[in-house]
Amino acid sequence: MKKSAVLLLLLIALLALQSDVFAQLYIGPRAGYYKTKDADEGQMYGGAVARLALGGVSIEGAIDYRQEEFEGGLMTMRSWPVQASALLYPLPFLYGVAGAGWYHTTLDYNADKFEELGSSVVPEDETTSTLGYHLGAGLEVPLSSMRMTVDVRYVFLNYDLDEIENLPETDHDFLAVTLGLLWEL
Numbered sequence: 179m180k181k182s183a184v185l186l187l188l189l190i191a192l193l194a195l196q197s198d199v200f201a202q203l204y205i206g207p208r209a210g211y212y213k214t215k216d217a218d219e220g221q222m223y224g225g226a227v228a229r230l231a232l233g234g235v236s237i238e239g240a241i242d243y244r245q246e247e248f249e250g251g252l253m254t255m256r257s258w259p260v261q262a263s264a265l266l267y268p269l270p271f272l273y274g275v276a277g278a279g280w281y282h283t284t285l286d287y288n289a290d291k292f293e294e295l296g297s298s299v300v301p302e303d304e305t306t307s308t309l310g311y312h313l314g315a316g317l318e319v320p321l322s323s324m325r326m327t328v329d330v331r332y333v334f335l336n337y338d339l340d341e342i343e344n345l346p347e348t349d350h351d352f353l354a355v356t357l358g359l360l361w362e363l
Contacts, residue, residue: 202231204325208240208358212333214350217246227358229265236265236273252291257283261312273329274315281308281335310335316356327358 205228213220225242240263245256263277284305292300316329335350 200232203363204229204231204360205363206324206358206360208242208327208356210354210356212244212352212354214246214352216350217248217352218250219247221246223354227360229360234267236267238263238265238275238277250291251288252295253288254286255283256286257281259310263312265316267318271318271320272315273318274313275329275331276313277311279310279312279333281310282306283308308335312354323362325360325362327360328356330355 205226207224208227209222209224211220211222221244223242223244225240227238227240229236229238238261240259240261242259242261243257244259245254247254259279259281261277261279263275265273265275267273282305284303285301286303287301289300310333312331312333314329314331316327319326331354333352333354335352
């Protein structure tokens with residue numbers, strides 16, 4: 179494990195040394211569209227991102243807000259994912275991305291909908307935290323001292339909702355398309 183970590187750091191250092199500037203920091207807003215497999219419909223989302231460019235590799239941190247409904251409004255899910263990603267640039271404008279996110283999520287249950295289904299038990303609203311992973315690819319277009327980004331990420335996310343009576347099993351993986359503007363600091 180130590181050898182792998184040392185090799186990874188050496189690779190990042192070599193890529194960074196090939197750059198004219200060792201590191202550049204960019205921050206900005208981002209917005210996108212996503213649809214969870216079993217959600218009633220797709221939704222827009224927004225957030226903020228910081229990206230540290232190190233030659234052919236970048237490190238990114240982001241926080242977003244998203245909300246969606248399941249089963250005709252039986253459950254509303256609000257999520258504040260905090261994500262960390264590594265980006266690898268095989269070409270100066272094209273990148274692959276992989277990372278993980280901590281999904282701080284509030285589940286709100288509609289008591290009227292549960293009663294319509296004949297359930298005598300309505301789950302308590304709850305807030306949970308779940309770890310998810312993402313893979314994707316994107317384009318980064320330089321525009322003077324800022325960059326425009328567009329990427330597609332597939333997010334693997336598994337909420338544990340098995341204990342909820344009358345809630346069908348739902349798949350929470352999703353595909354997200356994101357557009358961002360990053361300003362160099």
